[in-house]
Amino acid sequence: MTKLLADLTIVEVSAFVAAPYAGLTLAQLGATVIRIDPIGGGLDYKRWPITSDGQSLYWTGLNKGKKSITIDLKVPEAQELAQELITRPGQDNGCLLTNLKAKGWLSFNSLKKRREDLIMIEISGNRSGSIAVDYTINARTGFPMVTGPSDHNGPVNHVLLMWYILTGASAANGLLVAERRRKFTNQSQHVKIALADTAFSTLSHLGYIAEIEINKDDRPRIGNHVYGSFACDFGTKDQRRIMITAFTKNHWLAVLKATNTEDIFYKFEIKNKTDLKLEENRYTFRTAIESTLGPWFKDKTLGEAAVELDSQGACWGPYQTFRQAVEEDPGLSTANPLIEEIYQPGIGNHRAAGSLIDFCNVTKESVKSAPNLGENTDEILADYLKLNEQQIGLLHDKGVVSGPKKKF
Numbered sequence: 001m002t003k004l005l006a007d008l009t010i011v012e013v014s015a016f017v018a019a020p021y022a023g024l025t026l027a028q029l030g031a032t033v034i035r036i037d038p039i040g041g042g043l044d045y046k047r048w049p050i051t052s053d054g055q056s057l058y059w060t061g062l063n064k065g066k067k068s069i070t071i072d073l074k075v076p077e078a079q080e081l082a083q084e085l086i087t088r089p090g091q092d093n094g095c096l097l098t099n100l101k102a103k104g105w106l107s108f109n110s111l112k113k114r115r116e117d118l119i120m121i122e123i124s125g126n127r128s129g130s131i132a133v134d135y136t137i138n139a140r141t142g143f144p145m146v147t148g149p150s151d152h153n154g155p156v157n158h159v160l161l162m163w164y165i166l167t168g169a170s171a172a173n174g175l176l177v178a179e180r181r182r183k184f185t186n187q188s189q190h191v192k193i194a195l196a197d198t199a200f201s202t203l204s205h206l207g208y209i210a211e212i213e214i215n216k217d218d219r220p221r222i223g224n225h226v227y228g229s230f231a232c233d234f235g236t237k238d239q240r241r242i243m244i245t246a247f248t249k250n251h252w253l254a255v256l257k258a259t260n261t262e263d264i265f266y267k268f269e270i271k272n273k274t275d276l277k278l279e280e281n282r283y284t285f286r287t288a289i290e291s292t293l294g295p296w297f298k299d300k301t302l303g304e305a306a307v308e309l310d311s312q313g314a315c316w317g318p319y320q321t322f323r324q325a326v327e328e329d330p331g332l333s334t335a336n337p338l339i340e341e342i343y344q345p346g347i348g349n350h351r352a353a354g355s356l357i358d359f360c361n362v363t364k365e366s367v368k369s370a371p372n373l374g375e376n377t378d379e380i381l382a383d384y385l386k387l388n389e390q391q392i393g394l395l396h397d398k399g400v401v402s403g404p405k406k407k408f
Helices: 017-028 059-060 075-085 106-111 134-141 164-183 195-205 206-211 250-257 262-272 280-283 286-296 302-311 321-326 377-385 389-397
Strands: 007-011 031-035 069-073 095-098 119-124 191-196 232-236 241-246 315-318 339-343 348-353
Touching: 007 017, 007 262, 007 377, 017 031, 017 059, 017 095, 017 119, 031 075, 031 348, 031 377, 069 075, 075 106, 095 164, 095 195, 095 315, 106 119, 119 164, 134 164, 134 195, 164 191, 191 195, 232 280, 232 286, 241 250, 241 302, 250 262, 250 286, 250 302, 280 286, 302 315, 377 389
Parallel strands: 007 031, 007 095, 031 069, 095 119, 119 191
Antiparallel strands: 232 241, 241 315, 339 348
16 A cells, blocks of 8 residues: 555645645645646735745645646536536545635535535634634634733734644544545535634643633743743854753753753752752742753853753754754755655755655655646546546637646
């Protein structure tokens, strides 16, 4: 078995992050993912970052390994083609992934009339169906109010689109669960996932809701410290910064050995009648610990500190710019089986990640580039919808579909 999901075909009608991320996850596990876009590209086709000639690195990054068909979804004939593609017969077909408004021809009821056991994964902003994006959802969660320097007044947004990514991963999981259930029951599934619910469920699972309701506590803004334990950043002699974590007793003892401060903190514990092997005490005395460790780091270069920390098995990491991560971090080199160099048509050669999940007894799929927009239009019309050359040519002539023509 070389492809885990080799027989599964999924049609994706999407834009931006959550649904494309779900489709990418499934494509890199071997599924055939067919992305439908409007002629000329959808809302995200030119989204930044872009190359000097306007090619979106964002779009190609999220669509690696997929097939692309472009059709004019405003006209009934094109909508009919899309419905036919989504509801194709066969046990491993009939799966739709979308984060667009599921109404009219794209509605679950409309598609279910054509295929009784349809699986549809529908991603929305809010559970009500109203619009929301990662940034507006994150603003509601409370996280921006505890992010940033402790003396900062006002919200601080993070850059990572965490709720989109988590929602996309949940959507991929939901599709596989629904497809498994269909195999046993022959039942359809209209799976709904709201971006807001992804964020609010996280607040529940990690104790933020209970913290307010049971403890009546508001989480403080503590800068680069970590709530409830000891972890913070330190500057080095060569103007780099290091993140140190000591969540466990062994992590804490490793930091002490690496920095040669065991005796200092032994005396500190006696003086303050505390046991710093307990993480709640490390949190209580976090400022004193930071000021005590700071001079050791300030006297070392990043490389020198790394040698000492690694020799004791400390848990740490260097702060890096995106450039430093790409150029220096071994995790982003091709020595890591996750990373390969690919050629992306229209863009050039660059490193790219494949599936992050390793399975035994399976040959890992190579990383595939993203298709050019509409690259597979004729192939899909011929191979999946069984249209002949004359029918395909007519659809092109009428402007119903677009993409490179080829001879059959």
